Amino acid sequence: MKIKNTCEECGVPCAATWRCDPCLASTIRSVLSSQDWLRWRGCAAGDLPGETMEQTLRRELSALEGSK
Secondary structure, three states, rough: OOOOOOOOOOOOOOOOOOOOHHHHHHHHHHHHOHHHHHHHHOOOEOOOOOOOOHHHHHHHHHHHHHOO
């Protein structure tokens, strides 16, 4: 399989995405560390029923980092 995409942050080849997993995880950690973002957007509806946006991002980060 030929990889055509590259991460827009670090330039490494990516399978079918615009950011590699480490760069995406870094972006999510940055958003979650922003108290302003958490107040403004963190309580909005997330992807799953009853889930907040903050919970969605924490779940996605956990998956990217292999549940560290």
